[in-house]
Amino acid sequence: MVIADIRIELKHGVTDPEGQNTLKALELLGFEGVRAVRTVKVFEIDLDAEGDGALQMCENMCRKLLANPVIQNYQIELK
């Protein structure tokens, strides 16, 4: 069994209202020097598969469901 870490990030240039709002809140709480906040989603998936097979499966999951290529990039890491 492997654990796949699938990280879904917004593409460069896509505004991140949740990140911007969090940045504002952090500033209001008095944190200084916070330059940017980005929101990222991580799916941790336990898989009964190994190596290339597991990677292929995760790629498929991203294409079919987990990422919208218009606004999101994905990274897969097998552990």
Added chain:
Amino acid sequence: MKKVCILRIEGTNCEDETFAAFHKVGAEPERVHLKQLTGHAPLDLRRDLMDYDILALPGGFSAGDYIRAGAIFAARMKASLGTQLRDFVTQGRPVIGICNGFQILVELGLRPAFDEVMAPQPQVALYTNDSDRFECRPTLLRMDNRGSCVWTSGLGMGDVVMFPSAHAEGHLKFPAGEEDRFLERLDENDQIVFRYVDEDGQLAGYPWNPNGSPGNVAGICNPEGNVLGLMPHPERAMTRFNYPEWTRGRDGDDGDGLRLFRAVVGRN
């Protein structure tokens, strides 16, 4: 009588208003769970999508809107019903996606569908409102379609209607750097159906445009005009009483939504 399939899964919550809207204009609507179309239901509950004349994807929070709004409903539909759905659309049968239904159409790759009926992957996205909030209030829309869309044949170009908006993810996103090209192409193909406007019918920013969509686009159809997706809710504007000014001189008993539903139910 036109048979309407009002398709739902867990978390859909506007099926009753959508049912009432179609019922009011004389159609024969039925609330159908996706599992009833895919054979995962007792025999007497199974249905065939192709037995219906119209398909409606109502609003709500299908599958909790997890992953992205509409993504799970779309992935499930595509996996189990993809071919039939493509046939349904290709045959020119009317399809409407309202709010969450629009998000599902986008995730299905059925919008904007420039070169193919259903793209393998989404070509645009409906993304978090610029305000990062759920925007829920009456919105004014100008009908900008030049005649391709069957759903708006009962409206005149430039008519302004009020359909309420209620969404957190309605900002129409095009691939980075291609925003202008996409907008131009939508316009060339006569795919832009509704735009958010102010009281004078002019394009205006927030709060008139609740989500920040480029070109104030609120609803688009496919080039053939039978599939309409829009964020605001026409099924919530069926009577005078759905309007905030109903005690202050609004004439007649009809809401603007009636003209939309009548247009497809009345056509042969």
